[in-house]
């Protein structure tokens with residue numbers, strides 16, 4: 001079936017490629033002309049495993065096409081899937097202006113007055129569907145022509161295509177059998193492959209997304225809170241969370257203590273959920289604490305660095321990894337930016353390396369007398385006083401650390417992700433410091 005997707009970012013592009021690979025005819029619209037031209041040429045603006053080859057396949061098969069023409073986008077299908085950004089405003093609320101732009105465009109360019117299903121794929125606060133109906137009304141459009149549905153996305157960056165194609169569940173919030181029928185057709189192949197399709201009302205679907213992200217973030221902060229306890233009592237947080245996670249009711253995922261969560265989703269979505277609570281007159285205190293614990297991890301790492309190295313003036317620190325997690329070049333809300341700014345503020349010099357995220361990071365931190373970028377991890381560490389392992393890329397696990405240590409000025413190794421084997425690092429001559 002035909003589907004129009006608005007927004008060629010992580011979610012829109014991945015969704016477009018994945019749905020096209022399942023045999024649908026997908027038209028991807030974006031306001032960013034450069035991005036659309038790049039995609040038409042078969043090049044991806046983001047780094048994701050397998051994305052480029054699959055993109056080229058679906059372009060070649062004619063299943064995925066692109067447009068900058070809004071009239072063509074609106075006319076293409078009754079399914080209008082909105083995948084634009086919903087970033088945080090200063091006060092923590094979700095900025096829905098890009099969603100509103102799409103709704104406005106669809107309504108204004110629906111010249112044939114065809115019925116359209118406006119699908120919220122972007123992460124939006126519960127109740128947004130009502131807001132969308134208000135926007136439509138305020139445009140003097142007939143509400144009979146539009147129906148809103150919620151179909152939140154749960155993919156993780158770094159594993160985005162895999163997650164879209166192998167979902168734990170597909171959530172569809174609908175208010176009519178018409179919408180339910182369209183989703184059943186869209187996700188028919190997924191259902192046949194055994195992936196659960198959950199139909200519910202729209203508010204519940206919107207809330208499932210807010211609730212799931214906040215729960216996962218809370219789980220990480222719980223592990224980080226335990227890391228603080230472990231440091232006080234000489235326990236090992238990796239073992240503690242392993243022991244907890246073996247209980248099936250708890251589960252081992254998302255209990256990895258470290259520098260805390262970053263990225264374009266958890267920080268903004270937890271903040272937005274707290275604000276949703278406030279608007280409802282509720283105090284979602286668990287989530288406030290989740291953000292506080294998360295921020296504290298970064299400060300704790302800085303404290304550890306200062307207590308090991310003393311005055312950072314003229315010290316040089318190498319950072320292994322800049323992306324907010326492995327497998328992506330995304331640096332939105334990466335802990336690396338906080339740490340680099342904090343270190344530079346204390347007059348340290350930094351040597352920075354990441355296998356794919358340097359171009360994005362350079363847009364925030366330019367090369368200078370105190371900031372140098374490198375193209376190999378081992379080079380980054382030459383002559384430095386300390387290494388911070390920030391992003392757990394696989395390549396950092398297999399480096400020749402004996403050699404790296406011998407080329408350093410001093411021997412401090414801060415494992416902000418608890419990924420290295422402590423004993424082996426000590427054997428290689430490092431003063432190893434983990435998080436908990």
Ligand SMILES: NC(=O)c1ccc[n+]([C@@H]2O[C@H](COP(=O)([O-])OP(=O)(O)OC[C@H]3O[C@@H](n4cnc5c(N)ncnc54)[C@H](O)[C@@H]3O)[C@@H](O)[C@H]2O)c1
Pocket residue numbers: 006007008009010011012029030031032035083084085086098101102121122123124153154155156157264265
């Ligand atoms: N990144 C993720 O891993 C992820 C996962 C699940 C859900 N989400 C949610 O999905 C939404 C999109 O996130 P993202 O990371 O893909 O964003 P993104 O910033 O990567 O992409 C957004 C795209 O929308 C385009 N855009 C802006 N205004 C537009 C308009 N009026 N019409 C068409 N295109 C327009 C932008 O040019 C950009 O290409 C957000 O709500 C996010 O919270 C993200």
Ligand SMILES: O=c1ccn([C@@H]2O[C@H](COP(=O)(O)OP(=O)(O)O[C@H]3O[C@H](CO)[C@@H](O)[C@H](O)[C@H]3O)[C@@H](O)[C@H]2O)c(=O)[nH]1
Pocket residue numbers: 123153154155156157158213216220253254255256257258259260261262263264265266269324325
């Ligand atoms: O045990 C863990 C797991 C993750 N993280 C950190 O948490 C952040 C988020 O990681 P992850 O969830 O893997 O990446 P995202 O791509 O941000 O995906 C999250 O946010 C998306 C956007 O809403 C959702 O779709 C996904 O389901 C949800 O996992 C990263 O900084 C990770 O390093 C930890 O510190 N410890």
